[in-house]
Amino acid sequence: MFGILVLLFILLPMAELYLLLWMAGQVGGGWTFALVIFTGMLGAWLCRLQGFRTMTRINNEFAGGKMPTDSLMDGGMILVSAALLVTPGIMTDVFGFSLLFPPCRAVYRKVLARWMKGRFQFQTFSSTGANPEAYRRWGGQIDPNVVEGQVVDSDDSPTE
Numbered sequence: 095m096f097g098i099l100v101l102l103f104i105l106l107p108m109a110e111l112y113l114l115l116w117m118a119g120q121v122g123g124g125w126t127f128a129l130v131i132f133t134g135m136l137g138a139w140l141c142r143l144q145g146f147r148t149m150t151r152i153n154n155e156f157a158g159g160k161m162p163t164d165s166l167m168d169g170g171m172i173l174v175s176a177a178l179l180v181t182p183g184i185m186t187d188v189f190g191f192s193l194l195f196p197p198c199r200a201v202y203r204k205v206l207a208r209w210m211k212g213r214f215q216f217q218t219f220s221s222t223g224a225n226p227e228a229y230r231r232w233g234g235q236i237d238p239n240v241v242e243g244q245v246v247d248s249d250d251s252p253t254e
Contacts, residue, residue, distance in 0.1 A: 110183030117184065130182045137179025137187070140194050144172050167203050 118126040148169045155162035171193045178190030192198040 113184045133187045134180050137190055141172055141176040144194055168199055171199050
């Protein structure tokens with residue numbers, strides 16, 4: 095874990111700075127600065143557009159009674175993309191733009207899901223309570239061997 099943090103906070107910014115300085119030497123400082131500004135503005139606009147589309151998809155899936163797992167992962171990737179695209183750098187911009195491209199997101203989603211399955215234990219819970227009709231609407235199956243009941247606390251029960 096420490097090695098990953100060193101990579102993210104020390105080596106990646108140094109590599110980005112090296113690439114920006116090399117690029118400035120090749121095409122000029124003004125063009126490099128303009129590219130950084132342009133990719134930041136384009137990235138912010140694309141992230142906003144993709145974010146609104148993803149939020150609409152999430153709302154539609156919730157309204158249809160479906161858990162929006164893929165859409166939620168897409169939303170997280172778009173958020174990471176926004177952070178990467180407003181960060182000056184070439185490598186972060188390339189990865190950030192790839193996160194905005196839906197076919198790349200599908201590949202990243204599969205890789206991320208595989209990684210998460212190996213590290214986390216997932217459990218699901220129902221919040222429908224004792225309402226069998228609500229449970230059926232969400233796709234649940236009622237076991238015919240289970241008898242529904244209700245506990246009543248009465249003060250006039252005999253005490254020992």
